[in-house]
Amino acid sequence: MAPLRSKRAQIASAVSSMAVCAMLGAGACAQAATLMSAPSAGISLPAPAISVPGVGVTVPGVGASVPSVEVSVPSVEASVPSVTVSVPSVEVPGVGSTPSVSASTPTVSASTPTVSVSTPSVNSSTPSGASTGGGESSTGARPPTSAPGTGTNSPTSGGGSGSGSASSSGAGSSGSPAGDAGAAAAAVAPTHRTLAAGAAAGKAKPPPSGGGRKAGGPRRPRGSAADKPDAGAASLASPRVGALRTTRATRPATHHSSDPLNSIGRHIPLPLPVPDWSKPIIIALLLIAIWFGLRSQMAARRARRLEAQRAELLRDVGTMQAALVPVVPARVGGLAVSVAYRPADGPAAGGDFYDVFAVERKRVAIILGDVSGHGHRALNQAALTRYTLRAYLQTGLEPRAALALAGRVLADPATEHFATVAAAVYDARDGRLTYASAGHPPPIFHGLRTREPLALCASPPIGWTVPTGRRQTVVSLPPGAVACFFSDGLVEARSDGELLGRERLSDILDTLGARPDAAKLLARVRAETSTASDDMAACILVPQAGLVVEDVHVEELEVDARALGATSTRRFLEACRLPIAEIERTIWHARETVAALGAALVRVELTPASASASVLAPSAPTEAATGEHHAQPAEQPSGLR
Amino acid sequence: MQYVTSCANEGYNVGGMSLFYIGEDRAGEDAQQEYGEDVVLLAAGGELDYSVSQQLKECMAEHIDAGARRVILDLSEVSFIDSTAIGVLVGVVMKLHELGGGSLTVVCSQENKRVLQIFEIAGVDSLITLQLSREEALSALTLAG
Secondary structure: OHHHHHHHHHHHHHHHHHHHHHHOOHHHHHHHHHHHHHHHOOOOOHHHHHHHHHHHHHOHHHHHHHHHHHHHHHHHHHHOHHHHHHHHHHHHHHHHOHHHHHHOHHHHHHHHHHHHHHOOOHHHHOHHHHHOOOOHHHHHHOHHHHHHHHHHHHHHHOOOOOHHHHHHHHHHHHHOOOOOHHHHHHHHHHHHHHHHHHHHHHHOOOOHHHHHHHHHHHHHHHHHHHHHHHHHHHHHHOHHHHHHHHHHHHOOOOOHHHOHHHHEOOOEOOOOOOOHHHHHHHHHHHHHHHHHHHHHHHHHHHHHHHHHHHHHHHHHHHHHHHHHOOOOOOEEOOEEEEEEEEOOOOOOOOOEEEEEEEEOOOEEEEEEEEEOOOOHHHHHHHHHHHHHHHHHHHOOOOHHHHHHHHHHHOOOOOOOOOEEEEEEEEEOOOOEEEEEEEOOOOOEEEOOOOOOOOOOOOEOOEOOOOOOOOEEEEEEOOOOOEEEEEOHHHHOOEEOOEEOHHHHHHHHHHOOOOOOOHHHHHHHHHHHOOEOOOOEEEEEEEEOOOOOOOOOEEEEEEEOHHHHHOOHHHHHHHHOOOOHHHHHHHHHHHHHHHHHHOOEEEEEEEOOOOEEEEEEOOOHHHHHHHHHHHHOOOOOHHHHO | OOOOOOOOOOEEEEOOEEEEEOOOOHHHHHHHHHHOOOEEEEEEEEEEOHHHHHHHHHHHHHHHHOOOOEEEEEEEEEEEEOHHHHHHHHHHHHHHHHHOOOEEEEEOOOOOHHHHHHHHHHOOOOOOEEEOOHHHHHHHHHHHO
């Protein structure tokens, strides 16, 4: 009963060790299993388990045979208690060195019969096998495992083991399936199983037949080939063995159900023989596999949930994006339009916006802007600016007037945000593009037949509480011309700290052919730069062929008393290449007009060779919309708040 | 060029920007003696962009609180200025206007084409006077004063 309990304890400990193994690595698992099972399995079990590899190292053949002796120990222990004591002493010299086995003949003789009995032809020839009475019962438990054991014996036995084992080895080599080192490993495996079985037999001794059953049962499938001759040998040696055989035959594996460890590799067929020590590891690995399986299941479910959330967010972002960078028609009002947007690399995304839409039947309005700062408030401001400008342009205001009005309406000292915008209207009837900029880089043109438009005296951004929309340029787009509106994210993209710059951007645009694609432009800019810390937006316009265009280039500047006081008006006129006398006359006229109306519009018509200026009253729509503002000199910008 | 934390004393250095008060400089001393205690000559370097605009704002406010009304800011050594930083300068102009009699003059040498171009596009010439040298800026103060 006590051994039985200890067996249960062993199983329990093995199971608990598996639980530990599930948490720890598989490598630690084997050690844990041995450590934990060792104390609970009783003294007889761990001792052989350790001795086997030890002997195996020195002489494989003896190594295989010695444990088989030990295997018999429990059953011997069952029948003859006194033998139990002698057997451990057998293995000790055996473990130490091979020669000592033969030297300690008296003790070894106890083990020798086991070896000889197991081998069919040898058992009769070995006198010691017949003479040793104590070994009889052990033979019953042993035979099948000894067959492979002796197989490995054959090469080594000559040098190492005693005469008994030497004789057995000759026969063993004929009967054993393998005779090489691989067989040695195989020999160890069955031995272990036998150990367990033997231990079980010892514990279950009180019903003697049961002990035999248990010892024989588990081994049966393995050693049946060796069994038959072995049985004969056993009957020669002792009648008891015969009794064991019969019981084994009548009641085969009843022990299996109570030993889950043993059932692995038997009930559950495994392709290879599985040693006992590996079973906890197998179970642990199974548990780990299940654990990982569950984890991956949960991860997959979580991934699906996140994917759904992401799709939802992307829809939201898409909605917001559409408010800033909508899908625009590829052809509208005599223009081929290409737009593209690329968010910044870092967290700075958001803030660029554009729009292209038809105004009346033959006019197209273009808006492209950039709101300072980032985050949802910047997005708000961007959307507000875009829709405000869109509304103004759709009412028919020219770009400059729309910017001026938006600048006043959207000026909010409470917000830090401001927007730089370029607004334009293209008229397909005369092929003229009228554009105005509020703190925004002016468009890049290719293929103009006129002079390069001036960027001088630009208007401030929308939202600075200062008047904007003072400059405007009218330029005709002949067939083959290209106009590219862009946000400063393009020219401020850097490679090695160096800004890309407007000139390089113009060069890149030039390489994209007659119908440049905005997305390609952004891709090229991105490819040429290492960091793009700001959004990029581009809108490329190409007039449709076939339109006869009269070359026109007009620069307009609205001035007030302050602007006239500064040097900017003069510089503007100089840049237009007006003659000195013409400049003086224009400024004088402008002063008069400003004195009368509070503001004046200086309009310069340029040809490649010459320029002529005129001073007008501020344009009608601007006047109508902002008459009160213009009545007041712009010297009080703070009054606008 | 030294790293100091308070811009009201000697200078200020943060991110890619540096801002220096040129009080000890001959031009700075002359400016205060000749044109009055409310004249401050500052010089900035590096990059004035979104990331340092807040510091630029605080720094300018510090000078204005200390009594500066006519501010000259030399941007000749600035390699890049974005619209956010120009927006800060516009805010400074607005504050100076509110306080009365104040002005902001930006100095940028003819060689610094990039900054000049950015100022051009920004459209602040009606608010911020742009001069090509410190001397011109100071003499313009005399004319204005």
